[in-house]
Amino acid sequence: MTREREDQTGTQGSSAEDAEGGGSSAAVPRLETSIPRLDYILKGGFLRNGTYALMGPPGSGKTIFGNQLCFEHVRRSASARCVYVTLLVESHSKMIRHLSGMRFFDPSMIPDRMYYISGYPALRDQGLDGLLDLLRRTLRERRGTDVLVIDGLESVEQRAPTALAYREFVHEIQGLSTLSDCTTFLLSSMRERSHAENALVDGIIELTDQLIGPRAVRELTVHKFRGSDYLRGKHEVEIDTSGMVIHPRTEIQFDSPRASATEERExxxxxxxxxxxxxxxxxxxxxxxxxxxxxxxxxxxxxxxxxxxxxxxxxxxxxxxxxxxxxxxxxxxxxxxxxxxxxxxxxxxxxxxxxxxxxxxxxxxxxxxxxxxxxxxxxxxxxxxxxxxxxxxxxxxxxxxxxxxxxxxxxxxxxxxxxxxxxxxxxxxxxxxxxxxxxxxxxxxxxxRYVELKSQIHRLLSIMKMRESAYDRSIREFVISERGIEVASSFGSAEQILSGQARQLAGFQEKEGEL
Structure with a gap:
């Protein structure tokens, strides 16, 4: 499916007062994701140099989201570089094996432009300061990196000695993003939106994967997005071999039709x-x-x-x-x-x-x-x-x-x-x-409609309403035969015909060859 253009007809998902930071963001540089329709939901993509939290339970698509964003980014620009840091999640070899069936995956980008590194040994052995040092060194060595993904942030929270230390870590990540001219994404298992880092980051996106009746349904919700308008509410998510595809709610995309038709009617x-x-x-x-x-x-x-x-x-x-x-x-x-x-x-x-x-x-x-x-x-x-x-x-x-x-x-x-x-x-x-x-x-x-008369089934057709036009209000019999559909002339009124309780139908005739 093709990606929706930003100028697609649609509503402004929330007012400037509703969006964190409010106001116009037309002059703010954007990081387009090329994840189908996500940029439309975000009114153009993520704001560059921002820090964004992506939450969701296992299986909701966080890792696919992070990798798809990175590979699409390096594909679009020859100078783009991404760093993908994993903590206590699946190994790099297993992750790449799972991603190899996705169309966005391009092994030729690894490791020069799409660089994977495990941050868990530094976190385990040296704590939060050790992980920060690793991130600083990596970004310094790989100059030009403009997207940083940290997958498995819940491990940092679990290793943090205090809630304050964890908040300070997130704050340091924000500063690092600004200094490195880098947009950062923090991927973590689903938690309450009031959690520590959520007050500090520039945006919060939640992925859900739940059973509604017998159906398994994935959805995406933008809870917070500083400095920009966005489409609020839940949006359907599909994951297939092309990666993640997001479908904004139809009624929020197309709720502003033209006041009047401009074409000549025929x-x-x-x-x-x-x-x-x-x-x-x-x-x-x-x-x-x-x-x-x-x-x-x-x-x-x-x-x-x-x-x-x-x-x-x-x-x-x-x-x-x-x-x-x-x-x-x-x-x-x-x-x-x-x-x-x-x-x-x-x-x-x-x-x-x-x-x-x-x-x-x-x-x-x-x-x-x-x-x-x-x-x-x-x-x-x-x-x-x-x-x-x-x-x-x-x-x-x-x-x-x-x-x-x-x-x-x-x-x-x-x-x-x-x-x-x-x-x-x-x-x-x-x-x-x-x-x-x-x-x-x-x-x-x-x-x-069907009606029955003298043990025979007949078909009737009537126009119940027609705006912007005059129309014939009579009830007509019609037949379907090898010659197609034939609508007869009006057979007159019939008692309670539309209730299916007809007793007498003037004008009905036997039809040969009816199907």
């Missing part, structure tokens, strides 16, 4: 003549629509028709789904005469399938937004087949209203016309949306 049709007539020619461009319906009512086929009609008009489209893999989706379209294959082969429609794994909600949103940003074009179409896939990926369900609002706003800003599906219960007398907030964040809601 109608984005579905290619179904009678249905497009119901919505005055199509959805307004840059809007979002929800297709609600029970399983099998035709939501996916209606969404695919939307993409294919756009491709026929030269508008690019993306299918983003969670449940049906691409081969099955293509076969499904062929069965009803939707020419999906041609447009996939031409590249005007892309199929993106999320396999049934434990996804992270912000990661899914970031992946989709980045894909749309890579090649910005006007009048693009997006079909998200199963908004419940985002809900299933959410660790905190109460985030969904804010997430959906920010996510759909960002899609509008990219001039993307979005259609999403939402699954309703099968054969229920009540219409109850699993995500009630979805109805508030989309402009258009289309309801697809």
């Amino acid at each position: 109608r984005m049709g579905f290619g179904i003549e009678s249905f497009d007539a119901m919505i005055e020619g199509g959805l307004p461009s840059g809007s979002a629509a929800a297709l609600l319906g029970a399983p099998g009512t035709g939501k996916t086929l209606l969404g695919l028709s939307f993409l294919v009609e756009g491709a026929r008009r030269g508008e690019e489209g993306i299918y983003f789904g969670f449940y049906e893999p691409p081969p099955r989706l293509r076969e499904k379209a062929r069965m009803v005469g939707i020419d999906l294959d041609t447009h996939i082969d031409k590249g005007t429609i892309r199929l993106i399938w999320q396999p049934p794994l434990e996804h992270m909600m912000d990661s899914l949103a970031a992946h989709l937004i980045e894909l749309l940003r890579q090649d910005p074009k006007p009048r693009r179409r997006l079909f998200i087949d199963g908004i419940e896939g985002f809900r299933a990926a959410s660790v905190y369900p109460d985030r969904m209203p804010r997430f959906l609002s920010a996510f759909t706003n960002q899609l509008r800003m990219l001039d993307v016309t979005t259609v999403v599906t939402e699954e309703l219960d099968l054969f229920t007398p009540l219409i109850k949306m699993p995500n009630p907030e979805l109805g508030n964040v989309v402009e258009t809601v289309v309801l697809l």
Whole structure:
């Protein structure tokens, strides 16, 4: 995944009064980390010559964080040099073996530009003063070092004779960083944020690794960051072969949409003549629509028709789904005469399938937004087949209203016309949306329903709301056959039709070849 640029649309995570030191930090030199999106959270990276504490339990990613930061730093600049000091943690040989599978790891940088040294013998034999002397000598001998990482700081605290001695040690580290023109990172096992060194350092970052239900979830929180604004709260963390990837909360990145649309609006049709007539020619461009319906009512086929009609008009489209893999989706379209294959082969429609794994909600949103940003074009179409896939990926369900609002706003800003599906219960007398907030964040809601008459199942379609446009309020029957989706003319009113308790349906006719 690509790293977010600093000028990405987003909120100022805290006010100047909230940030330690407050005020603008535009003139303060920054140390960019190149850890995906961390620099965005920190509004440009760490302030140079600062001292920062990174806390977290075993397995939360502290060592990967420190090494990734260092290797990315020396990769970016030919003059950059880093020193990585280990205390009572894993041996250097084991650490390097574990890191060798990471893409950021470059053994050619060792030892000239990425220098590992063990500080524990000096700490054990000579105490805190011995470790300070070792650090001073190392930085003096390796002139030009601009990043210092001390991994395993809890060993220093345990060896300190008093709490005051430990605080003085941290204070000396700060002075050493300033004199050596070096940015220092203190890595330690998780402890209370009120601990001794936390009042002295310039910033505090916490990594957590916890079970929420059956899921293991890593998160990053910036608790303190002197001299700069930053994005507050918890942010998702992934660790894979690329290293650490951080996903800021979607609702805090995209909570400041434009006050009004600037592009000229157009109608984005579905290619179904009678249905497009119901919505005055199509959805307004840059809007979002929800297709609600029970399983099998035709939501996916209606969404695919939307993409294919756009491709026929030269508008690019993306299918983003969670449940049906691409081969099955293509076969499904062929069965009803939707020419999906041609447009996939031409590249005007892309199929993106999320396999049934434990996804992270912000990661899914970031992946989709980045894909749309890579090649910005006007009048693009997006079909998200199963908004419940985002809900299933959410660790905190109460985030969904804010997430959906920010996510759909960002899609509008990219001039993307979005259609999403939402699954309703099968054969229920009540219409109850699993995500009630979805109805508030989309402009258009289309309801697809089953009804039963004389032992036959029929499909009905109705438009429940459509902002910014007139629309046909009548209920229509529709069929799905090898000819595709066909929406009939209005069959008139039917008693309690939307409750699923229809008794008489004027205008219904038997349909041959219906699927």
